[in-house]
């Protein structure tokens with residue numbers, strides 16, 4: 001069943017602190033997309049008419065009639081890529097597979113999460129993962145250790161989960177307290193249960209031609225899955241990844257390269273980030289700086305995937321802050337042919353892919369096809 005994107009009416013505003021904002025706007029002025037069922041069948045059908053032809057530009061063809069220029073795009077002509085709804089669709093697919101697995105083998109996948117310390121954001125993410133596990137039928141195991149626990153204690157818990165056949169995936173919530181060596185801890189996770197894809201062997205396999213990693217990091221894989229499910233062609237396209245972190249930027253660049261894009265990686269020492277980014281048909285931004293990427297960085301018709309989840313002060317919000325991306329949505333959505341919002345874009349996809357990786361791990365462990 002095709003899920004209609006449900007983002008119309010959602011309010012958004014960009015940060016006022018950096019001049020990106022021109023006040024509150026309704027995202028409902030942006031065309032809402034309908035999702036196809038399968039990745040190959042995913043095509044856009046517009047539910048609202050706008051006066052700028054953007055349809056062909058999303059397929060990457062630069063037919064002159066379809067190119068939006070910043071000058072003509074006075075309306076927000078970008079299309080919102082609805083990560084929340086795609087993530088829901090993926091969870092439904094996973095739930096179906098898990099029922100099939102349970103009926104045939106009598107077991108369900110298990111995911112263990114290790115949380116150290118009392119960071120509020122980490123606690124929220126862990127809670128969300130647990131809820132997501134429940135929603136698809138994955139058994140979750142949780143260990144919560146005090147901030148001042150030793151690295152040895154964490155390693156002992158990892159060993160316990162490595163040896164436990166009912167646990168198929170192990171996730172150590174990052175960041176760890178500063179007195180722990182993150183590399184030691186991540187290396188201890190058995191590669192067959194490395195559903196985060198952070199083991200250096202998995203990253204190494206990802207970087208090599210004709211090799212297959214056991215698991216791909218969830219956030220970058222979620223970005224590519226969004227492109228696939230929205231029918232965005234990658235092969236032969238120019239892609240720019242902004243940010244070179246081990247967990248997002250670097251693996252995102254590797255994945256795009258595996259999909260036959262021509263990839264540039266822009267980072268804090270890049271001399272002309274705006275000029276390089278403006279050449280991209282596909283932009284993935286994973287920097288962690290609110291509204292750093294402005295409309296002027298985006299090539300008309302490009303597809304923008306915003307990985308940033310940055311809290312900015314907002315007295316009007318009940319939490320005292322709200323979340324914005326790395327990309328100034330208000331500006332970029334007028335120039336891009338499609339763009340992910342924050343929240344509701346990549347974030348929910350990260351969790352959906354974690355569930356998917358856990359299912360894959362369990363299928364392998366039980367030799368269930």
Ligand SMILES: Nc1nc(=O)c2c([nH]1)NC[C@@H]1CN(c3ccc(C(=O)N[C@@H](CCC(=O)O)C(=O)O)cc3)C=[N+]21
Pocket residue numbers: 124125128171172173174175196218219309323342343344345346347348349350351
């Ligand atoms: N070992 C490890 N693996 C991770 O995958 C990992 C991690 N550590 N540490 C922290 C980051 C961050 N992360 C997010 C996941 C979901 C949302 C998410 O669902 N965000 C919602 C909004 C949530 C809200 O409103 O607070 C959204 O963007 O719509 C955000 C962030 C996973 N991470």
